[in-house]
Amino acid sequence: MIVRTFTAIWTVKPRLLAVDDVRLPVRGGVAYSQIAAGAAAAAVWWPLCALTGVASLTGIPGLTVLVWLAPPLLAGWAADRPLTQERSVPEWCAAYLQRRFGPQRLTGLAPAAHQVHGRVRVLVWRPRPGSRSR
Numbered sequence: 001m002i003v004r005t006f007t008a009i010w011t012v013k014p015r016l017l018a019v020d021d022v023r024l025p026v027r028g029g030v031a032y033s034q035i036a037a038g039a040a041a042a043a044v045w046w047p048l049c050a051l052t053g054v055a056s057l058t059g060i061p062g063l064t065v066l067v068w069l070a071p072p073l074l075a076g077w078a079a080d081r082p083l084t085q086e087r088s089v090p091e092w093c094a095a096y097l098q099r100r101f102g103p104q105r106l107t108g109l110a111p112a113a114h115q116v117h118g119r120v121r122v123l124v125w126r127p128r129p130g131s132r133s134r
């Protein structure tokens with residue numbers, strides 16, 4: 001069962017819409033999380049392709065470019081897509097880390113390092129007799 005909340009309204013994902021004066025051909029722009037996922041995939045994939053010699057294996061220049069560019073582009077595209085329960089990969093990772101390393105119960109929270117003393121003054125508002133409130 002999915003319980004819909006309004007927390008997604010407050011989560012605004014910054015997006016890149018244009019580079020200098022050139023508008024990107026992607027509707028809605030590209031999220032920075034997509035750029036980060038594509039760059040991380042390229043940082044792993046491109047050295048792997050260079051070490052294995054993919055260019056000599058394919059023999060077709062267009063296919064070589066496709067093999068070099070497709071995995072980072074697909075990783076960037078998939079980074080912002082919701083998996084289940086309308087959560088994307090970064091949201092799932094953040095929720096997992098929060099559950100894994102956060103306190104397991106409320107009593108697991110650390111006590112305050114010092115006591116806070118304060119004074120609270122409370123006044124009760126009562127309407128004047130005979131006055132009309134709107």
